[in-house]
Amino acid sequence: MLEMKLTITAPDLSAAINNLAQTMSARVPGLQNGTSTCAEATNTTSVGADAVPAANPIQVTGVPTSAVPVAPAPTSVPVEQTAPVPTAAPAYTLEMIATAGTALIDAGKMKLLTDLIARYGISSITELDPSQYGAFATELRTLGAQI
Incomplete structure (x- = not known):
């Protein structure tokens, strides 16, 4: 010691x-x-x-x-967190497209929806090719659908 x-x-x-x-x-x-x-x-x-x-x-x-000056505690600058930017197109399902189409029908836009289906050369959305789901969903969105 x-x-x-x-x-x-x-x-x-x-x-x-x-x-x-x-x-x-x-x-x-x-x-x-x-x-x-x-x-x-x-x-x-x-x-x-x-x-x-x-x-x-x-x-x-x-x-x-209290007469003794005290240095203020250091403050940390918050780091701004940014949301990641999606790099791939969202994947749509037939169910999502059908739900959006139903909402358009309920909103009284049946004629616009049937015209859109006709432009794709199909008689119903069940005949839509899965590779076209993204483009079709975009057009549904322009008609006012939430998808």
């Missing part, structure tokens, strides 16, 4: 602390003109398992703790 003892003697420290307290009381509004006293500035500190607290702690009265 290593034991280390450190003794610091600072005879002018109490006068410096008293001067600091007087200066602060003159500059800080609302600070009482209390007296600042300082015990003899000789401290003995042991480092190790048998650490002993300071023999003569310094005591200053009349100085509010």
Whole structure:
């Protein structure tokens, strides 16, 4: 075990602390003109398992703790998260196209839907080739369907 003892003697420290307290009381509004006293500035500190607290702690009265400036906590800059950009066309199913077509019929756009089906050369959407689902869905969207 290593034991280390450190003794610091600072005879002018109490006068410096008293001067600091007087200066602060003159500059800080609302600070009482209390007296600042300082015990003899000789401290003995042991480092190790048998650490002993300071023999003569310094005591200053009349100085509010709010008078000590505190640096603000660092703020972090939020990183903007961007949504990934889709690189592939969405995959449509026959059920999705049928649901969108039904919504158009309910909205009174039956004639527009039958014209669209005729342009693809089919008599019903069940005959639509799966490779054409994307283009057909786009045209349904231009007619007002939610797909």
